[in-house]
Amino acid sequence: MASAKASVATRRRARVNLLPFFLLLPVMVVFLAVFAPAVIHIFLQSLWKFDSFRLAIVRDLTAANYVKFFTDAYYLNVLWLTIRISLIVTGISLVIGYCLAYFIFYRGGRFRTYYVLILLSPLLVTVVVRAFGWLLFLGDNGLLAQFLKFVLRTDSPPRVIFNEQGVILGLFHVYLPFMVLAILGSLQRIDISLPMAARNLGASAYQAFTRVTLPLSLPGVFTGSVLVFVLTMGSFAVPFLLGGGKVPMIAMQVYEKELVFINWPFAGAMGFILLAIVGTVIIFSGRALERGKYGVVFQ
Amino acid sequence: MKRKIRVGFTVLTIYNVIIYLIILAPIVAVLLASISPSEAPVFPPNGFTLKWYLYAIGNSLYMGAFGISLVLGILTALSATALGTLSALALVRYRFVGRDVLQAFFLSPLILPLVLIGVALLQFYSLVGIRASIFTLLVGHIIITAPYVVRLVSVGLAGFDRNLELAARNLGASAWETFRRITLPIIMTGVVAGAAFAFIVSFGDVTLTVFITSPKVVTLPVRIFAYLEIRYDTFIFALGSMMIVFAAIAMVIIERAVGLGRVFGIEPRGR
Numbered sequence: 001m002a003s004a005k006a007s008v009a010t011r012r013r014a015r016v017n018l019l020p021f022f023l024l025l026p027v028m029v030v031f032l033a034v035f036a037p038a039v040i041h042i043f044l045q046s047l048w049k050f051d052s053f054r055l056a057i058v059r060d061l062t063a064a065n066y067v068k069f070f071t072d073a074y075y076l077n078v079l080w081l082t083i084r085i086s087l088i089v090t091g092i093s094l095v096i097g098y099c100l101a102y103f104i105f106y107r108g109g110r111f112r113t114y115y116v117l118i119l120l121s122p123l124l125v126t127v128v129v130r131a132f133g134w135l136l137f138l139g140d141n142g143l144l145a146q147f148l149k150f151v152l153r154t155d156s157p158p159r160v161i162f163n164e165q166g167v168i169l170g171l172f173h174v175y176l177p178f179m180v181l182a183i184l185g186s187l188q189r190i191d192i193s194l195p196m197a198a199r200n201l202g203a204s205a206y207q208a209f210t211r212v213t214l215p216l217s218l219p220g221v222f223t224g225s226v227l228v229f230v231l232t233m234g235s236f237a238v239p240f241l242l243g244g245g246k247v248p249m250i251a252m253q254v255y256e257k258e259l260v261f262i263n264w265p266f267a268g269a270m271g272f273i274l275l276a277i278v279g280t281v282i283i284f285s286g287r288a289l290e291r292g293k294y295g296v297v298f299q
Numbered sequence: 300m301k302r303k304i305r306v307g308f309t310v311l312t313i314y315n316v317i318i319y320l321i322i323l324a325p326i327v328a329v330l331l332a333s334i335s336p337s338e339a340p341v342f343p344p345n346g347f348t349l350k351w352y353l354y355a356i357g358n359s360l361y362m363g364a365f366g367i368s369l370v371l372g373i374l375t376a377l378s379a380t381a382l383g384t385l386s387a388l389a390l391v392r393y394r395f396v397g398r399d400v401l402q403a404f405f406l407s408p409l410i411l412p413l414v415l416i417g418v419a420l421l422q423f424y425s426l427v428g429i430r431a432s433i434f435t436l437l438v439g440h441i442i443i444t445a446p447y448v449v450r451l452v453s454v455g456l457a458g459f460d461r462n463l464e465l466a467a468r469n470l471g472a473s474a475w476e477t478f479r480r481i482t483l484p485i486i487m488t489g490v491v492a493g494a495a496f497a498f499i500v501s502f503g504d505v506t507l508t509v510f511i512t513s514p515k516v517v518t519l520p521v522r523i524f525a526y527l528e529i530r531y532d533t534f535i536f537a538l539g540s541m542m543i544v545f546a547a548i549a550m551v552i553i554e555r556a557v558g559l560g561r562v563f564g565i566e567p568r569g570r
Contacts, residue, residue, distance in 0.1 A: 017393075017395065019389075019393070020388075020389035020390075020392070020393035020395055021389075021395075023385040023386060023388050023389035024385070024386050024389045024390075024401065026381070026382045026385060026386075027382040027383070027385065027386040027405060027445060030382065030438060030441055030442065030445075031404065031405060031442070034420070034423065034438055034442070035408070035416075035419075035442050036404075037423060038416075038419040038420050038422065038423030039411070039415075039416075039419045041419070041422060041423055041426060042415070042418055042419040042422050042423070045422060096318060099311070099314060099315070099318075100315060100318055103311055103312075103314075103315045107308070107311070107312075117554075118319065118322070118323070119319075119322060121323075121326075121547075121550065122322060122323075122325075122326060123499070124499055124503075124546035124547075124549065124550055125326060125503070125542060125543050125546050126502070126503035126504075126505065126519075126520040126523075126542060127503065127505060127520075128505055128520045128523050128524050128527070128539075129325075129326075129329060129520075129523070129539040129542055129543065130325050130326065131325075132325075132329070132523075132527055132531075132535065132536075132539065133324070133325025133326060133328045133329040133539070134325050135340070135531065136325075136328040136329070136332050136340060136341075136342035137324065137325070137328060137342070139340075141339070141341065142342070143342065173321070173322065173325065176322070230410075233412070234412035234413060234414060234506075235506075236413070236414055236505070236506040236509075237505045237506060237524065240524075241524075241527060251412065251413075251414040251506070254414045254415070254418060255414065255509070255510075258418050258421070258510065259510070264418075264422060267418055268415075268418055268419075268422070271412065271414055271415035271418050271419075272415070274412045274414070274415065275410075275411060275412055275415055278410065278412060279410065282410055
């Protein structure tokens with residue numbers, strides 16, 4: 001009797017242990033049959049040679065593609081440009097996004113949800129359409145050019161598109177919602193009675209903000225910054241459309257090397273260099289976040 | 300003192316109005332520019348016409364791309380949601396060897412740059428000898444959207460009271476009935492939110508799709524992207540407007556079904 005019961009229990013446990021495997025099976029098929037081999041293959045390929053005369057890949061193991069990236073002045077410049085633009089975009093979104101999140105949370109009142117929805121609505125429209133909307137304002141016959149022509153009394157006003165500024169504006173517009181969402185998330189988690197207590201105890205509004213609210217919202221600031229930085233580093237369509245070919249960010253270089261010059265090993269190597277930078281940022285920030293008990297990035 | 304606060308408030312309000320104008324500017328501009336009769340795009344519009352819309356609707360190249368985007372978006376939403384929900388159930392509910400590794404593996408496409416995934420898939424397809432079709436696009440889109448579903452459903456499962464299921468089983472419900480009548484309805488918001496997110500990402504993606512597309516199977520964003528590389532005229536704004544209107548309709552449907560706030564995770568505690 002007792003042994004029969006035990007065998008039923010073991011059989012049930014064995015069956016239960018197989019269930020998660022069956023649940024994961026469909027996703028594993030896609031990820032193990034396509035995703036994992038594709039990524040491994042492209043990594044191996046990035047260690048192969050490319051014969052630029054015969055336009056063929058030679059299967060010799062070499063780190064030449066990586067060495068070339070870090071020794072060629074052009075690619076070092078691409079890397080620096082990408083990092084610089086990402087830092088600038090992160091900084092601008094942080095300052096503007098924080099004010100916006102603060103306003104939505106503390107002054108939004110019953111319209112708070114609507115403010116957030118308007119902020120997020122551009123995310124539903126493909127990035128291509130959002131980028132070319134800017135051409136209407138910033139293009140050569142756009143509103144801004146006409147305004148500058150009028151104000152500066154010149155026929156060739158300074159351009160703010162098809163250069164770095166245009167790309168920064170476009171990227172800021174695309175990634176601002178992510179920053180605001182992250183900061184809003186941490187503002188929501190602050191116990192509202194804490195800044196109120198500070199005020200009650202004699203702190204000025206400014207003091208209550210800098211000493212209580214701001215420090216408590218830092219996890220959101222941190223998460224948002226990492227998110228925007230990582231997304232900007234890998235951005236492709238905006239620098240392509242608003243950079244006018246003069247702002248070669250790294251993802252665009254991958255595209256060009258892959259599809260125009262068909263130097264696949266080098267394109268793959270650049271992809272992995274990008275991943276290495278992004279991954280390092282995420283891992284280090286993840287550690288910092290854990291130390292501060294602030295949970296996971298992307299949450 | 301009070302006056303000072305009011306001034307500060309006014310400044311903050313004006314500031315936010317300006318930022319909101321900037322946020323909406325390109326989208327409003329695209330909508331308005333599309334009704335302009337001139338071939339060169341202008342804003343504000345110099346007249347009213349719907350000819351660019353008629354031209355777009357009559358153009359089989361672009362309507363075909365629109366159809367492909369739509370079908371691909373729906374297929375991606377359905378399959379990514381099914382796969383993602385099943386794996387979220389396994390990852391949240393069960394403890395087994397390698398669970399953390401698998402979870403990190405399934406969420407990794409969120410961290411990998413899309414260009415890298417694009418290059419990797421293109422190379423892999425050509426290595427294996429698979430021709431580009433809507434199915435190769437679908438696999439790519441599942442890879443980049445399933446992680447979102449896994450996360451959104453996991454959040455719903457984490458706050459789940461298992462006693463409800465135990466009670467159902469105690470009262471005689473089968474395992475399937477319990478899932479169908481108890482588990483699924485409770486995690487439904489997360490599932491629908493995941494599907495909506497998957498559709499939005501799939502419908503708008505350029506960065507991944509541009510690599511794995513072929514001349515015969517092109518999505519609308521990639522088609523617009525390719526057009527903009529060569530030409531820039533009012534016609535493309537009519538196409539852009541159609542995508543915006545479509546996104547707005549999708550937004551209303553999602554808002555009615557689950558609430559957009561949930562899709563973007565801004566209302567975790569419900570209304």
